[in-house]
Amino acid sequence: ADAHGGYTIGVSNTVQGNGWREEMICAMRAQALVEPDVTGLIVAHRNTDSAGQLEDINNLIEAGVDAIVLNPSNPDALNSALEAAMAAGIVVVAVDAGVTAEGAYILSNNQEEYAYLGARWLFEQLGGEGDVVYMRGIAGVSADTDRDNGFRRALAEFPGIEVVHEVFTGWQQDQGKQQMFDFLATGIPFDGVWTSGIDNVIVDAFVESGAPLVPIVGADNAGFVQYLTTVEGLQGAAVTNPGSVGGAGIALAVDILNGEAPDSTTVLVDPVLWENTTDEGRATIMAAQNPNLDPEWPVSVSIPGWTDYTMEQIIACEGPGEG
Amino acid sequence: MSFVRKNAWTLGLIALFFVLLGVTRLIQPSFGVSGLESLARAALPFAFATAAMAVVVIVGGIDLSVASMMAVCSVTAAVLMQTMGGVPAILITLAVGALMGLINGVLIVVTRVPDIVVTLAMLFVWEGTALLILNSPGGAAAPFLREAIVGSVLIDGLPQALIVMAVIVALIWVPLKRSKLGLAIYATGSDENAAFRSGVAVGRTKAAAYAFCGLFSAFGGLSLLALTGIGEPVPGPYLLAAVAAVVLGGVTLGGGIGGLLGPIIAVFILRIIRTILTLAAVDPNVTTIVEGTIMVGVVMFGAFLMMRGRGPT
Amino acid sequence: MSDIHPQAETETRALVRLGRFLKDNPVIPLIGLLFLLIGALELMRPGIISPFWAGNTIKFAIPLAMLAACQVLTMLTGGIDLSAGIVATCAAFVAATLTPLIGPVPAMLTAMVVGAIVGLVNGFGVGIARVHPLIMTLGTGLIATGCLQVYQRYVIATGTDIPDILEWLGTGRTAGLPNGLFLFVPFAVFILWLMRYTGFGRLLFALGSNEKAAKLSGVRSWQVLMALYVLSGLIAALTGLLYLGMIRAPSLSLANPLMLPSVAAAVIGGTSIFGGRGSFAGAIVGALILRVIETMLTLARMPEGARIALFGLIILAVTALYVRFTEQR
Amino acid sequence: MTSHPDPLPASTADALLDARNVAKSFGAVRALTDASLTVRRGEVVALMGANGAGKSTFVKILTGAIRPDAGRVTIRGAEARVGSPAEARRSGLVPVYQEPSLIPDLDVSDNLRLGDTDAEAFRHWAAELGHPELRLDAMIRDLPLATLRIIDLARALASTPDVLLLDELTAALPTDLVERVLRVARAQADDGRGVIYISHRFAEIAELCDRATVLRDGRSVGDVEITEGVEDRVVEMMLGTRIDLGKRAAETARPRPEGRPRLRVQNLAAAPKLTDASFELHPGEVLGVVALEGQGQDELFEVLAGFRKPAGGTIEIDGAPARFRHPADAIAAGLSFVPGNRAEALFRERSVRENIAMPFSARARTWGPLRLRHEKTRVAEAVERLQIDTRAQGEVQRLSGGNQQKVTIGRWLAHGVKTLLLFDPTRGIDVRTKRQIYPLVRELAEQGAAILYFTSELGEVPLACDRAVVIFNGRVVDLVEATEATEERLMRAAYGLGTAEGAA
Numbered sequence A: 001a002d003a004h005g006g007y008t009i010g011v012s013n014t015v016q017g018n019g020w021r022e023e024m025i026c027a028m029r030a031q032a033l034v035e036p037d038v039t040g041l042i043v044a045h046r047n048t049d050s051a052g053q054l055e056d057i058n059n060l061i062e063a064g065v066d067a068i069v070l071n072p073s074n075p076d077a078l079n080s081a082l083e084a085a086m087a088a089g090i091v092v093v094a095v096d097a098g099v100t101a102e103g104a105y106i107l108s109n110n111q112e113e114y115a116y117l118g119a120r121w122l123f124e125q126l127g128g129e130g131d132v133v134y135m136r137g138i139a140g141v142s143a144d145t146d147r148d149n150g151f152r153r154a155l156a157e158f159p160g161i162e163v164v165h166e167v168f169t170g171w172q173q174d175q176g177k178q179q180m181f182d183f184l185a186t187g188i189p190f191d192g193v194w195t196s197g198i199d200n201v202i203v204d205a206f207v208e209s210g211a212p213l214v215p216i217v218g219a220d221n222a223g224f225v226q227y228l229t230t231v232e233g234l235q236g237a238a239v240t241n242p243g244s245v246g247g248a249g250i251a252l253a254v255d256i257l258n259g260e261a262p263d264s265t266t267v268l269v270d271p272v273l274w275e276n277t278t279d280e281g282r283a284t285i286m287a288a289q290n291p292n293l294d295p296e297w298p299v300s301v302s303i304p305g306w307t308d309y310t311m312e313q314i315i316a317c318e319g320p321g322e323g
Numbered sequence B: 001m002s003f004v005r006k007n008a009w010t011l012g013l014i015a016l017f018f019v020l021l022g023v024t025r026l027i028q029p030s031f032g033v034s035g036l037e038s039l040a041r042a043a044l045p046f047a048f049a050t051a052a053m054a055v056v057v058i059v060g061g062i063d064l065s066v067a068s069m070m071a072v073c074s075v076t077a078a079v080l081m082q083t084m085g086g087v088p089a090i091l092i093t094l095a096v097g098a099l100m101g102l103i104n105g106v107l108i109v110v111t112r113v114p115d116i117v118v119t120l121a122m123l124f125v126w127e128g129t130a131l132l133i134l135n136s137p138g139g140a141a142a143p144f145l146r147e148a149i150v151g152s153v154l155i156d157g158l159p160q161a162l163i164v165m166a167v168i169v170a171l172i173w174v175p176l177k178r179s180k181l182g183l184a185i186y187a188t189g190s191d192e193n194a195a196f197r198s199g200v201a202v203g204r205t206k207a208a209a210y211a212f213c214g215l216f217s218a219f220g221g222l223s224l225l226a227l228t229g230i231g232e233p234v235p236g237p238y239l240l241a242a243v244a245a246v247v248l249g250g251v252t253l254g255g256g257i258g259g260l261l262g263p264i265i266a267v268f269i270l271r272i273i274r275t276i277l278t279l280a281a282v283d284p285n286v287t288t289i290v291e292g293t294i295m296v297g298v299v300m301f302g303a304f305l306m307m308r309g310r311g312p313t
Numbered sequence C: 001m002s003d004i005h006p007q008a009e010t011e012t013r014a015l016v017r018l019g020r021f022l023k024d025n026p027v028i029p030l031i032g033l034l035f036l037l038i039g040a041l042e043l044m045r046p047g048i049i050s051p052f053w054a055g056n057t058i059k060f061a062i063p064l065a066m067l068a069a070c071q072v073l074t075m076l077t078g079g080i081d082l083s084a085g086i087v088a089t090c091a092a093f094v095a096a097t098l099t100p101l102i103g104p105v106p107a108m109l110t111a112m113v114v115g116a117i118v119g120l121v122n123g124f125g126v127g128i129a130r131v132h133p134l135i136m137t138l139g140t141g142l143i144a145t146g147c148l149q150v151y152q153r154y155v156i157a158t159g160t161d162i163p164d165i166l167e168w169l170g171t172g173r174t175a176g177l178p179n180g181l182f183l184f185v186p187f188a189v190f191i192l193w194l195m196r197y198t199g200f201g202r203l204l205f206a207l208g209s210n211e212k213a214a215k216l217s218g219v220r221s222w223q224v225l226m227a228l229y230v231l232s233g234l235i236a237a238l239t240g241l242l243y244l245g246m247i248r249a250p251s252l253s254l255a256n257p258l259m260l261p262s263v264a265a266a267v268i269g270g271t272s273i274f275g276g277r278g279s280f281a282g283a284i285v286g287a288l289i290l291r292v293i294e295t296m297l298t299l300a301r302m303p304e305g306a307r308i309a310l311f312g313l314i315i316l317a318v319t320a321l322y323v324r325f326t327e328q329r
Numbered sequence D: 001m002t003s004h005p006d007p008l009p010a011s012t013a014d015a016l017l018d019a020r021n022v023a024k025s026f027g028a029v030r031a032l033t034d035a036s037l038t039v040r041r042g043e044v045v046a047l048m049g050a051n052g053a054g055k056s057t058f059v060k061i062l063t064g065a066i067r068p069d070a071g072r073v074t075i076r077g078a079e080a081r082v083g084s085p086a087e088a089r090r091s092g093l094v095p096v097y098q099e100p101s102l103i104p105d106l107d108v109s110d111n112l113r114l115g116d117t118d119a120e121a122f123r124h125w126a127a128e129l130g131h132p133e134l135r136l137d138a139m140i141r142d143l144p145l146a147t148l149r150i151i152d153l154a155r156a157l158a159s160t161p162d163v164l165l166l167d168e169l170t171a172a173l174p175t176d177l178v179e180r181v182l183r184v185a186r187a188q189a190d191d192g193r194g195v196i197y198i199s200h201r202f203a204e205i206a207e208l209c210d211r212a213t214v215l216r217d218g219r220s221v222g223d224v225e226i227t228e229g230v231e232d233r234v235v236e237m238m239l240g241t242r243i244d245l246g247k248r249a250a251e252t253a254r255p256r257p258e259g260r261p262r263l264r265v266q267n268l269a270a271a272p273k274l275t276d277a278s279f280e281l282h283p284g285e286v287l288g289v290v291a292l293e294g295q296g297q298d299e300l301f302e303v304l305a306g307f308r309k310p311a312g313g314t315i316e317i318d319g320a321p322a323r324f325r326h327p328a329d330a331i332a333a334g335l336s337f338v339p340g341n342r343a344e345a346l347f348r349e350r351s352v353r354e355n356i357a358m359p360f361s362a363r364a365r366t367w368g369p370l371r372l373r374h375e376k377t378r379v380a381e382a383v384e385r386l387q388i389d390t391r392a393q394g395e396v397q398r399l400s401g402g403n404q405q406k407v408t409i410g411r412w413l414a415h416g417v418k419t420l421l422l423f424d425p426t427r428g429i430d431v432r433t434k435r436q437i438y439p440l441v442r443e444l445a446e447q448g449a450a451i452l453y454f455t456s457e458l459g460e461v462p463l464a465c466d467r468a469v470v471i472f473n474g475r476v477v478d479l480v481e482a483t484e485a486t487e488e489r490l491m492r493a494a495y496g497l498g499t500a501e502g503a504a
């Protein structure tokens, strides 16, 4: 790689067409652009399964990259390719979720904590008593399973809370909204909603159907964060789940390539909860929100201490050697 | 001469594949044995999904539940392999696959609901079944299964995954195609009414073709397990890819024409295009555009050739 | 036959006539099945059937039925439009992101142009280059997805806005019924009229039934296919605009989940993928049926796997029953 | 429900096949109400009836392709339930259906293998039927219709049937092959087997059959020995009334017209068969085309209809040169084409009305609202004029073969004709309809239309045409006036033995 005068980094991601993942990719590009040692970035970014991600990783190995930063579709499924990569001297960094391959670095949003934090806030908000709606992501996907563990942990701490509806939105806005309409139509009352990132449409469903709002927990997507300050009577909380973790992953990969590996191979980025029920919380939200940003993008576009790009750079979404 | 003409499309695809292989070498001179091996591995689930789809397309049907059946087989095998030996687990999985296919086929014949509706419904049924078997990724693969598709055999550059696939497909397809049943499958796909009048048990033939579809899907599920080492209940992107490869491979939607070789080569072409685009560091969004364009372009080109070949000279 | 009691004969006559009537109007048994399902839902969750529920069900069935129109029309000719969902998504995204830049009306018009362009490409591929519609529309769908992704990068920070008219159509209600009906009723009447009472509609059936015979009658099929796929693209774009108003979240995959159900609605409604046979009225009922089933399953408490599997089983049962009723193959 | 006489022979003891009181309804259409039939050893039985009488349905029931609603079938004296064509074959009943039942995407040998037919026996029969050089690796879809019929028959013969059922096999065959088929069928009977023979051509029936069972509206109405002069009786039984025999066109044929021809074809060539065709077709004239199978007549009609591009030569319409790139061009120039294979012309799942009205909407200009009233009257006129039986009009595929054929002609009647290209329009049409079609053709000509009329039945030429061109080996070799158009004369010319009069 040094022969080329810099590092080439490969990126692998398996979900396309979702604001969070798009932000992650843009953060990766922007960070690669500002890293002086990175001269090339190869991005394999498409909708596929673990077998497809294996294919992409193998292709990245063939392309001769120096490091691979990936958002793994599954912690266990990719080991064969990751081990081959490391055997070839390639640095492997998993972002957003972990992998079990020995020697791979993990820079992960703590998904279990993400769910736990939001659920606990919601249950506390209800005074430990009440019925909640639990709207999950895609059944059988690792991230959903991790979040479910966190949610259940919080649920175990609040015996007075009951889940009246549990449903999978498939992480699709339209399905989440439709499902909420169905719940509202049954006339069975409930006291709070926890959703796995499909959030602003849930608020819309309440407003459009004229039902009284209940506390809602979502993610720090630009649209929902804005609602937290603008929708009359909405009590809610956004839990950060920065897509910019991708940028941090690039930064980590470069550090390792430069011989500055961290002591532990696992770094967890812990989520933060922003709620709009206290003045302090509202102030945080006001500071974080960005009404011009694509509403599906998380507003936490950077992670202090990890990423170095500017707002303009991540929005430009250009990597090294482009534009 | 007649052989060339009869197989012109397949031969053209093979030529295209080798051209693309050359392009790959041009972009990445170091692309070699390991590249071929990973290409063959990546093609494995697609190839089986495509073979599965091809059989039912030839009989004049379509099976939208291929990817879901693969998911069921992958989790079934992954769960079984934790408690029993690899070989019995594989055999049970293959039986499960064939049974699922048979259920699809029998439902189509008995209910007289169009095949696209039945298999669309069964897509959900099998997807749900996979989730009921394993509600999150898990299980394990027997080590021999994982090793079966790694490395090369005989000579370097002849990927073991390719050989495994070729042997399985050939062992099932060649005898089938030669048999009365195979003939009946082609006849039914070509003209169901005429086949019935020629003495073919149309219903049984269809059901059998769907059972073979299920069997190939089971191999697809097993290859997913072999690749990843775990069972994943969520169906992968194999349905539309299989349909595309089947059509690219010269099988006519509507039935009666084509074989398995063309579609499987088409799978390799689609896979190597992805490799080339990655190696060339093409913007991933543009990659999608290029893939779509190539798919359409190849078929368009084929139609163009066909028109010229057929037109009066 | 003389041993049959005259009374019995008139009765069987009446039955036969009823059977024939149902066969000629297959949408009626389908509506019967819809009400059966609604009854089952009410049993499951007593009290759910209300004007509010009905309004919502209709509201969410509208975009599905509109997209199903793309499938019905193209399937009549033996085709299919797998790019419809993506076109709808593109149109919605383009409209939402352009509104702050160029104003709502030009933005919506641009969105419709996007649909027309994809349709034009599809029409060229299917009608002139003779590519199988499934491959052609799959390919243009991929191409459109890529273009949308590329476009998206230029509008990440320009903000989005949803034209008021779309919000009114998508979220408003008049007399308890969704405003979407103001768009959908004329749309449905137009499609039904197009299929039944125009030369163009007749040609769609003809092409699907026997393209050679159509040629023999002097039909230039490429013209028909070209117009058809452009129309399909326009319908998809219109659906995308309405859906944008309904969901109010311009996501990059907004209408994609409608794709498979739109095919399902069309085929449940009695449209044959092999062409020559189809009904938009059936597709509308099909869309409603799908929505009711979805509601049933959303409200059912069971593992997700069972829920998905049950969804498939109910679709199968409904169509099997329907086929039994009408004995059409 | 009046009782009808049972003219069937009382003794059925030596019957190979005996069917009694068979009934079958397709929804509202009662195809068969009470049909009976007996075939004994050594017998060729004609099954006769007008279009839509139920002959094909009867054959399908006897051979297990359709299940009857009622009835009893005995085979060699034993009660039989034939559930499928495969079972029928095992019991010795082998049909050749009205529509070819070969698999288009398989080659000949695979089609044989499908029914376990012995290839050697097949070859023998193919040779016997005039196709000694038939290649077993030829794709079915590449073969002409007449060859397919021969393959179907040879395949049936190769399985040594006890009862051979031939449903309008000869309708699509040229005259020379018809002779061979008749000879082979006779030989079957002479070997002690039975044959059921369906045809609308009395000449064939008279030559071949011993007995005729007549169906009318799905009911057996009689069983007669074939003797001299029985024709009129059979027709009466078939139709329930007497009909006039058509007046010979030869008696009314007009002298060779002068003036500018409507259609003038010069040195026309088209691959693969047509090499040099020249003739003129005038308004008011019915010009016959006579040729054996595969002499280039298919190409001639396809070029004129705009389906195929000519390799050479010129076409003039009303004195102006014409080039057709699409059938629409030919239609615009006033040339309407009725193909020989009705499957190519029909929208099977669509109604009679839509089938007939299709040309009204063909051009982009007419994509708008349908002119329903206009269409309805025009269609009704055509249906009336051709006497199309529209009981099963919801879908054209449910019409009987003959009525389907009429729909293909009716389309152009409704549209209005200037120049009509008829390719064997009476293929599979019953006597009554034929006798309606000849005057109709004459009438159209009298109204100023120009008609080019290919027929495989030489006897039709003097009935319908003013004169006929004979094509042999890709070129027009003779022009015969209707008054001289005896079958013998035409046949000689068609074999290339005609007087060296040359082309017109």
Ligand SMILES: Nc1ncnc2c1ncn2[C@@H]1O[C@H](COP(=O)(O)OP(=O)(O)OP(=O)(O)O)[C@@H](O)[C@H]1O
Pocket: B109, B110, B192, B193, B196, B197, B201, B202, B203, D065, D066
């Ligand atoms: N007339 C026919 N022409 C073509 N195919 C036919 C015909 N009749 C039946 N078939 C096909 O043959 C297969 C078996 O037919 P068969 O009639 O034995 O079915 P079946 O299930 O026993 O009928 P049923 O249940 O109505 O008594 C079916 O798939 C059907 O599509």
Ligand SMILES: Nc1ncnc2c1ncn2[C@@H]1O[C@H](COP(=O)(O)OP(=O)(O)OP(=O)(O)O)[C@@H](O)[C@H]1O
Pocket: D026, D027, D029, D030, D031, D032, D049, D050, D051, D052, D053, D054, D055, D056, D057, D058, D098, D389, D391, D392, D397, D398, D399, D400, D401, D402, D403, D428, D430
């Ligand atoms: N599948 C079907 N559905 C509905 N009606 C049918 C069907 N098949 C045949 N019929 C009807 O049954 C009647 C008898 O048809 P059939 O084909 O047996 O007549 P045919 O005597 O063979 O006539 P042709 O001489 O014209 O061949 C016709 O009225 C026809 O329309």
Ligand SMILES: [Mg+2]
Pocket: D055, D056, D057, D098, D167, D168, D400, D401
């Ligand atoms: Mg008949």
Ligand SMILES: [Mg+2]
Pocket: D052, D056, D098, D399, D400, D401, D402
């Ligand atoms: Mg008939």
